[in-house]
Amino acid sequence: MTTFFQSTIQSLATELFKSYDSYKASGIVSSRFTQAEMLQWLHPFIDQHVFEKSVLGTSAEGREIALYSMGDGSAKVLIWSQMHGDEPTATMALMDIFSFFTKNPEHIAAKTIREKLTLLVIPMLNPDGAERFTRRTAQMIDMNRDALALATPEAKILKNTRDTYQPEYGFNLHDQEPRYTVGTTQKITAVALLAPATDVSRGDNSVRLRAKRVASTLAQVLNLFIPENLAKWDDTFYSTAFGDNIQKWGTSTVLIESGGWRGDSNKFFIRKLNYIGLLVTLYAIAVGESSKADVAVYEKIPFNMKLGCDYIIRNAVLKASNQTVSVRVDIGINFDKRINVLTGQMDDYATIMEIGDLSAFTALEKEVNANGGELDADLIKIDHSFSAGKIELLLKRM
Ligand SMILES: [Zn+2]
Structure with a gap:
């Protein structure tokens, strides 16, 4: 019927x-x-x-x-x-x-x-x-x-x-x-x-x-x-x-x-x-x-x-120079637009929201599989914001 x-x-x-x-x-x-x-x-x-x-x-x-x-x-x-x-x-x-x-x-x-x-x-x-x-x-x-x-x-x-x-x-x-x-x-x-x-x-x-x-x-x-x-x-x-x-x-x-x-x-x-x-x-x-x-x-x-972010780097390796062991991690990143205090212009920023196992997460914009590639440990900090144009620098060879 x-x-x-x-x-x-x-x-x-x-x-x-x-x-x-x-x-x-x-x-x-x-x-x-x-x-x-x-x-x-x-x-x-x-x-x-x-x-x-x-x-x-x-x-x-x-x-x-x-x-x-x-x-x-x-x-x-x-x-x-x-x-x-x-x-x-x-x-x-x-x-x-x-x-x-x-x-x-x-x-x-x-x-x-x-x-x-x-x-x-x-x-x-x-x-x-x-x-x-x-x-x-x-x-x-x-x-x-x-x-x-x-x-x-x-x-x-x-x-x-x-x-x-x-x-x-x-x-x-x-x-x-x-x-x-x-x-x-x-x-x-x-x-x-x-x-x-x-x-x-x-x-x-x-x-x-x-x-x-x-x-x-x-x-x-x-x-x-x-x-x-x-x-x-x-x-x-x-x-x-x-x-x-x-x-x-x-x-x-x-x-x-x-x-x-x-x-x-x-x-x-x-x-x-x-x-x-x-x-x-x-x-x-x-x-x-x-x-x-x-x-x-x-x-x-x-x-x-809330299991989404804008950009995910999956399957990367993180090891700071003062650490004895490395960890396998995914990195979850969100983008936003903010006023750049130096220029007064609206700029695109990226912020690292999550570090760890993001297998339950999905990305709204892009997911990158690092295939075990190494992250630049100096740039990976939770809640760290940086110019979105520099996102490629997070992985050492991206
Ligand atoms: Zn509302």
């Missing part, structure tokens, strides 16, 4: 995957962008009355934070992205979704979502953080630990919006470090989900159960494209986090974390997965299908584990 999921949801997901390039928002060339750039992308959608814009307030530095609402259905869905300024992937996907509604207003998914749901979207909740590409707000606060104190104007805006509209559903959109793995499978996590707990006992009430069904629906969609790269977060209750509290306040909330993908530093593929996953899941909610989803699909997703 063919289920509704297999016949309708699956074919919608496949269609959106294939047609993505013609429907996506144009003009996004990098995942590093400011609010001013995002507002430029939003302009054509405003001109075409795709949504209604209402100003919710301003950030600590006076940047406008707005709600973009669409549809007039009875079930309300609140979607917010980039409460951490350096987590832009889902914001790009939201632009794609707006673009889809602009270019395809008569598409069955667009029509059904508009008829049955009211979408309440806050893209880039932390525009000051986005300006600096940092996690925290301009007042150096992690907004995701400000759900109860509401010290920041941005957190107040999110709380007020939730309380004003009392949405049945919520999507809390983030990026996670790209080096997480799906359990111990040595597969990089592309997307991680969570239906957050509402208290320390982590039991299911009806609100969380509904969120788990939404997460199961989303997981079934994502499993079509990334069956080995979907993980879930453990559900430890964070008393001051937004996802946990919004769930507690009665909005069935799913956290979506955009992870990593080999060779895709802008995360455009994961942006596409967000676009398809959100659109199809919204459609499933609209037609009443997500409430039938099997919670076991969500429960069975492997946990996110």
Whole structure:
């Protein structure tokens, strides 16, 4: 027997995957962008009355934070992205979704979502953080630990919006470090989900159960494209986090974390997965299908584990001049961009994160087999950072 999921949801997901390039928002060339750039992308959608814009307030530095609402259905869905300024992937996907509604207003998914749901979207909740590409707000606060104190104007805006509209559903959109793995499978996590707990006992009430069904629906969609790269977060209750509290306040909330993908530093593929996953899941909610989803699909997703790094040198020999014996080691290295204090320029740095047996680890960028080659012991120090261009010097003959 063919289920509704297999016949309708699956074919919608496949269609959106294939047609993505013609429907996506144009003009996004990098995942590093400011609010001013995002507002430029939003302009054509405003001109075409795709949504209604209402100003919710301003950030600590006076940047406008707005709600973009669409549809007039009875079930309300609140979607917010980039409460951490350096987590832009889902914001790009939201632009794609707006673009889809602009270019395809008569598409069955667009029509059904508009008829049955009211979408309440806050893209880039932390525009000051986005300006600096940092996690925290301009007042150096992690907004995701400000759900109860509401010290920041941005957190107040999110709380007020939730309380004003009392949405049945919520999507809390983030990026996670790209080096997480799906359990111990040595597969990089592309997307991680969570239906957050509402208290320390982590039991299911009806609100969380509904969120788990939404997460199961989303997981079934994502499993079509990334069956080995979907993980879930453990559900430890964070008393001051937004996802946990919004769930507690009665909005069935799913956290979506955009992870990593080999060779895709802008995360455009994961942006596409967000676009398809959100659109199809919204459609499933609209037609009443997500409430039938099997919670076991969500429960069975492997946990996110931190068993990845950017670069691994395997099977090398390490011996310092003052040591009597050598050791066989793998070296795990991560890259990051930082300001070079000497030049004031952004430079690529490498940091040695782990030394030892990394057989359980996988590398996001590259793995090198040293075949017993000797490391330059003077350069191998845990947590040691150096210019990424010098990585070849770690092995004496690389
Ligand atoms: Zn985040």
